Amino acid sequence: MNDVIALAIVFFAIYQSIKLISDHLLRRKLIKAEQYDKVGILEHPKPDSDEANRYPSLKWGLVAFMSGIGFVIIEILKAKTDLIDQYYRNAVLPIGIILISASLGFLIYFFIVNGKKK
Secondary structure (H helix, E strand, C coil): CHHHHHHHHHHHHHHHHHHHHHHHHHHHHHHHCCCHHHHHHHCCCCCCCCHHHCCHHHHHHHHHHHHHHHHHHHHHHHHHCCCCHHHHHHCCHHHHHHHHHHHHHHHHHHHHHHHHHC
16 A cells, blocks of 8 residues: 555656646746747636635634544444454445545535535
8 A cells, every 4th residue: 555655656746847847848938939928828827716715724624523533433333343353454444434524524614615605
């Protein structure tokens, strides 16, 4: 598992390096061609409104809280099911519980922010 993560990090770093260098070379070519108005094409678009990120602390707080609840559920399930402890360690169930609880945190955040808009 650690090899996969290390490989993903290496490929991500290579991708970011290539993107950075190619953006720089393209900007340089546009500036040499005196097309200054097109140099702004490479800038990252900024959102018109800050509505999507109005409550970043609330969002990450909810995700951390719900992930914590997921860990508690996993520990409760481990305590209740001593007979299948060997199967449980290698199962995908704990990962699923964490992902579902983190997703619920994002959904709760979404509904809170959309409720505040109205």
